[in-house]
Amino acid sequence: MLLYIIRRILFMIPTLAAISILSFAIIQLPPGDFLTSYAAQLAQEGDLVDEEELEALAQRYGLGQPVYVQYWKWIKGIATKGDWGQSMEWQKPVAELIWERLALTVVLSMSALLVSWFIAIPIGVYSATNQYSILDYSMTAFSFIGLGVPGFLLALIILYLAHSQLNMNVGGLFSEEYMLAPWSWAKIMDMLAHIWVPMFIVAISSTAGNIRITRANLLDELNKPYVETARAKGVKETKLIWKYPVRVAMNPFFSTVGWSLASLISGTTLVAMVLSLQTTGPMLLRSLTAQDMYLAGTFLFMLSTLTIIGTLISDVLLAIVDPRIRLEQ
Amino acid sequence: MEQARNDHVLVDTDEVLLEIRDLKTHFFMDQGVVHALEGVDFTVNRGQTIGLVGESGCGKSVTARSILSIVPPPGRVVQGEILFHRAPTADRPGETVDMAQLNPKGSLARSIRGGDISMVFQEPMTSLSPVHTIGAQIIEAISLHRDCSQEEATEITVEMLRRVNLPQPEGVLKRYPHELSGGMRQRVMIAMALSCQPSLLIADEPTTALDVTTQAQILTLMQELQEEFGMAIIFITHDLGVIAQMVDYVVVMYLGEVVEMADVNSIFYDPKHPYTRSLLHSIPKLGRKSVEGLTSRLTAIHGVVPDPYSIPKGCPYHPRCHDAVRGVCDTDNPTLHTLPGDHKVRCVLYDD
Numbered sequence: 007m008l009l010y011i012i013r014r015i016l017f018m019i020p021t022l023a024a025i026s027i028l029s030f031a032i033i034q035l036p037p038g039d040f041l042t043s044y045a046a047q048l049a050q051e052g053d054l055v056d057e058e059e060l061e062a063l064a065q066r067y068g069l070g071q072p073v074y075v076q077y078w079k080w081i082k083g084i085a086t087k088g089d090w091g092q093s094m095e096w097q098k099p100v101a102e103l104i105w106e107r108l109a110l111t112v113v114l115s116m117s118a119l120l121v122s123w124f125i126a127i128p129i130g131v132y133s134a135t136n137q138y139s140i141l142d143y144s145m146t147a148f149s150f151i152g153l154g155v156p157g158f159l160l161a162l163i164i165l166y167l168a169h170s171q172l173n174m175n176v177g178g179l180f181s182e183e184y185m186l187a188p189w190s191w192a193k194i195m196d197m198l199a200h201i202w203v204p205m206f207i208v209a210i211s212s213t214a215g216n217i218r219i220t221r222a223n224l225l226d227e228l229n230k231p232y233v234e235t236a237r238a239k240g241v242k243e244t245k246l247i248w249k250y251p252v253r254v255a256m257n258p259f260f261s262t263v264g265w266s267l268a269s270l271i272s273g274t275t276l277v278a279m280v281l282s283l284q285t286t287g288p289m290l291l292r293s294l295t296a297q298d299m300y301l302a303g304t305f306l307f308m309l310s311t312l313t314i315i316g317t318l319i320s321d322v323l324l325a326i327v328d329p330r331i332r333l334e335q
Numbered sequence: 336m337e338q339a340r341n342d343h344v345l346v347d348t349d350e351v352l353l354e355i356r357d358l359k360t361h362f363f364m365d366q367g368v369v370h371a372l373e374g375v376d377f378t379v380n381r382g383q384t385i386g387l388v389g390e391s392g393c394g395k396s397v398t399a400r401s402i403l404s405i406v407p408p409p410g411r412v413v414q415g416e417i418l419f420h421r422a423p424t425a426d427r428p429g430e431t432v433d434m435a436q437l438n439p440k441g442s443l444a445r446s447i448r449g450g451d452i453s454m455v456f457q458e459p460m461t462s463l464s465p466v467h468t469i470g471a472q473i474i475e476a477i478s479l480h481r482d483c484s485q486e487e488a489t490e491i492t493v494e495m496l497r498r499v500n501l502p503q504p505e506g507v508l509k510r511y512p513h514e515l516s517g518g519m520r521q522r523v524m525i526a527m528a529l530s531c532q533p534s535l536l537i538a539d540e541p542t543t544a545l546d547v548t549t550q551a552q553i554l555t556l557m558q559e560l561q562e563e564f565g566m567a568i569i570f571i572t573h574d575l576g577v578i579a580q581m582v583d584y585v586v587v588m589y590l591g592e593v594v595e596m597a598d599v600n601s602i603f604y605d606p607k608h609p610y611t612r613s614l615l616h617s618i619p620k621l622g623r624k625s626v627e628g629l630t631s632r633l634t635a636i637h638g639v640v641p642d643p644y645s646i647p648k649g650c651p652y653h654p655r656c657h658d659a660v661r662g663v664c665d666t667d668n669p670t671l672h673t674l675p676g677d678h679k680v681r682c683v684l685y686d687d
Contacts, residue, residue, distance in 0.1 A: 229407070231462040237405050238456075239476045239527070240449035243440045250464050329511040330465055 007325070014318050021314060022307075029306035030077045033299045039069055040094045040297045047296075063094070080300060091300030095293070100304045104286065108308070110179060111285040114201060115274065118208040119266055123259070126213045130220025131252055134228060145217060152214025158276035161207050165280065168203075176203040177281045204281050208274050216259075223258060227251035253327075260323040267316030268309050351420055352535055352567050353379040353402070358415035358435070360394075360401045369643045371397040371410065373591040376671070379535065379567050386582035386599070387571045388614070392640050394591040395571045396457075399537045402569075403448050404439040421451055422534055450480035453528035457540040459520035463512040469496075470508035473527045480531040495526040498563075499556060518549035525557065529564060536561075539571045554580060575618055579603060587611050590640065590651040593671065597678040607680040609656045610636075650683070658684060 041064055045055045064070055068079060083089035090100035133142040168176040178185070179200050184193045227233065228251050236246045275287030286305065293301040325331055360372040372394045379385050387395045400406045402417055412435045423429035437444040456462040463472060470492055477488040489508070496504035499522040512520055521541060528536055538557065542550035554577065561568060570581050578585055578599065585602040587595040587610065595608040606612045613636040638655040641647055647654050653664035663683050672685045 231456055231458050232464045234405065234407075235454075235456060235462045235524075235527075236464070238403055238448055238454045240445040240447075240479050241475065242445065250467075253466055254464075328466055329468075330513050 007322075011318070011322060014321070018314050018318070022311060025310040025314075026081060026303075026307050027077065029310065030080070030299075030303050031073070033294075033297070033302050033306070034073050036297065038297070040299060041069060043295075043297050044094070080303065090304045093293070093298055093301040095296050095298045095301070100301050103289070103301065104304060104308075107284055107286045107289060110197075110283070111274075111287070113197075114179070114204060114208065114283070114285060115266075115269075117201065118205045119212070121205060122209040122213040122216055125209075126216030127220055127252075127256075130217045131224060131247065133217065133221040134224035135247055137225065142221075149214040149217045152210050153218070155211070156276070157207055157211055157274065158280045160210065161204075161277045161280040164203060164207065176200075177283075179204065179283055204277070204283055207277055207281070219258060220255065223255035224251055227255045230254075257324060257328055260327055261320050263323060264313065264316035264318075264320035267319070268313040350380045351378055352381045352383075353420070354416070354418040355398075355402070356416040356418070358398070358401060358412065358417060360397050360406055360410055360412050362410040364409060367644050370646065371591050371643075372401065374415070375588070375591070375593055377586050377593060377596060379569060381534065382561075382565050382567055383584060384561065384568045384570060384582045386578040386585045387569060387588060388573060388575065388578055388585060389588035390573060390636075390640055392590075392643065393588040395573075395588055396539055397591075398588070399454065399539050399569065399571055402434060402535075402537065403452060403454060404434050404437055404444050405448070406439075419447065419452065419535075421447070446480065449476055449533075450531050451533050452535045452537065453531065453533040454537040454539060455521070455524045455528050455541045457543055459517050459524055459544060462524055463520060465512055467511075468508065469510050469512065469515070469523050473523070473530055476527050477530050491530060492526075495530045496523070498529075498560070499523070499526045501526070517545055518553065521545060521549075521553055522556070525553070525560070529560060529566070532564060533566055535567045535569065537569045537571070540573070542577065543572070543574070550577075557581070575603075575614060587614070590646060592651065592668075592681065593679075594652065594682070595678075595680045597676070601676060601678050605678075607674065607678060607685060608682050609658045609684075610652050613637075613655075613657075650681075 041060050044063075045060060048055050068076055080091050083091060088101070090104075092098070093100050093103055096103055129145055133145050136142055165177060168174045179197050180193065181196050181200070184196045187193055228247075230251065233246070233251050236250050237243075241249070274283075274285065275291055277283070278285045278287045279291075290302070290305045292298075293305060355375055355377055358372050358375040359370070362369040362371055375394070375398055377385070387398060389395055397406065397410065400410075401412050402419075404412070406412060415435055417434035419432045419434055421430050421432060432443065432447060434444070434447070463469070470489065473492040473495065474485070474488045477483065477491050478485070481488070481491075483491070493504045493508060496507050501507050501519060501522050507515070507519075507523070512523075515523065525541075541557070542553050545553060557568070558581065568581075570577070572578060582599055584598050585596060586593055587602070587608065589610050595602070595606070595611045597605075597607075602611065603615065606615055613634070616634045617636055619633055636655060637657070641651065641654070647665070649663075649665040650656070650659075650668050653659040656664065659665070660683060669681050669683045669686070671679050671681045673679050674685060
């Protein structure tokens with residue numbers, strides 16, 4: 007097992023190299039670069055475009071150089087100095103910009119993920135074991151509504167209701183006084199007070215989906231002969247359900263951990279924009295439209311790394327929970 | 336008359352282990368009610384081996400599941416008695432339990448299930464949990480029914496695995512089902528079923544999914560274990576060759592009813608019911624001529640088992656029966672007649 011993991015990690019290096027080249031190339035694909043979109047933006051706002059300033063910027067970021075030289079400079083900076091380059095739009099190093107947002111995103115998405123599992127699995131198990139009962143039908147109705155209503159719409163409705171009925175502002179992860187404050191115990195407590203509404207909105211559609219997945223998987227397992235064997239042994243019904251078919255029905259959850267990691271960064275973009283959350287989604291979107299290439303490149307690189315790590319975690323988890331797919335004994 | 340009164344008492348009351356009386360199990364489907372069992376009666380004595388024979392869909396497996404009260408929904412026992420005579424133990428005297436009346440999920444039903452009556456299923460490939468070790472699955476059964484520590488349960492498990500002739504039982508303990516062959520898995524199932532020393536073992540086509548060599552080994556093993564443990568066996572199969580090798584007494588079922596029952600020799604050498612005769616004629620045999628005596632083609636039973644939603648009126652077998660009497664067989668379903676030698680048959684041909 008350990009050997010397998012080491013081998014997989016070694017394989018990740020060339021994969022990541024290939025991905026970094028690809029994502030860098032894709033960022034460069036649209037015509038123009040950051041400067042053209044910057045100039046266009048200035049022109050749109052009625053400002054004069056200062057050719058000399060543009061020239062200076064081009065010099066500073068090495069934009070005139072061929073793509074492979076730019077790529078090499080970027081990747082060498084990452085590998086040797088941990089320097090992810092400069093964000094042109096924010097005029098700050100990329101590393102300074104993303105870590106806090108990344109941490110917030112992970113906290114928000116992970117808690118939403120866990121909440122969604124903790125709600126969805128018991129409900130799904132109940133729905134499957136009491137198929138076609140009134141509660142099963144109500145949960146099915148709830149799931150389809152949850153799946154059908156986009157998160158951003160839900161966010162808008164909740165924002166509106168909270169504002170008009172309760173006169174509360176539920177957007178954002180912090181109160182105003184903590185927004186720009188350095189991290190402190192008080193700021194963390196403030197975040198914990200604010201995180202509920204975004205977490206609920208982010209969790210709701212995946213909860214709905216997970217209920218359906220649990221129910222469908224469990225229905226497949228409930229009629230398998232091994233369940234009958236356990237029943238014929240005299241195992242208590244509740245224990246039997248959780249120990250045997252639910253255990254097998256959970257496997258797909260472990261195999262989706264891989265994608266959930268990557269969707270941490272990009273998954274909740276729309277909700278985050280509506281609720282003005284300082285997460286990575288909106289920043290990634292903005293960096294792509296502005297052709298802020300080092301920032302966008304870093305995000306894409308992070309996304310791919312998380313996908314690869316997530317896939318590895320999925321594989322290892324699956325091997326732990328399902329002995330049938332272990333490679334060696 | 337004397338014979339009829341003693342229908343349910345075959346030898347001696349102390350010897351009777353299980354009495355099934357007028358058992359009806361129905362499945363309430365959206366399309367209608369399926370009468371899977373329409374009044375089944377038979378008795379199992381201690382240490383006896385009973386064979387339950389019939390085509391697919393005749394109710395053999397539903398009978399087994401009714402006895403264990405694990406009929407899958409939408410099925411349910413709707414009528415009849417399943418009297419199980421529990422042997423006395425150190426803690427309690429012997430008692431008679433009607434399995435048909437018990438709450439299937441209740442503690443008494445669960446303590447009998449797996450403890451006093453256990454079952455070996457048809458599909459060894461899928462009947463064990465794929466994500467638990469062999470050891471864990473057998474130890475669970477032992478811990479549920481026997482008062483012993485984890486270590487003792489492990490010891491019993493190793494002993495049982497050795498008893499069913501699995502090589503390196505300590506190693507098998509830690510293995511998962513997919514690492515074993517079909518025959519080995521069926522041995523594990525048997526070890527698990529016998530680990531609590533049940534007084535009745537129900538074997539639902541235990542060798543159907545296995546190749547012939549393995550089948551022979553498993554059957555021999557079951558005979559050896561029966562001699563050693565002394566449990567009664569209900570052997571469910573459609574393989575009459577297996578019946579001839581294994582059982583003392585045969586119950587032939589057709590569409591949820593017992594059509595004939597007698598000791599194994601009477602069934603094979605003097606079958607009464609036309610269905611039993613057709614079944615015996617459909618066994619391939621070297622050098623045998625067909626009924627017509629000319630060709631060597633195998634005689635198949637004419638027709639197919641009727642659709643469960645439209646059981647024919649009268650005797651359910653009459654549309655396929657060569658001896659059917661028009662105006663009699665298609666109006667009333669005959670009752671079970673007792674012929675000399677405790678041979679019971681449900682057919683108008685034996686009306687007085």
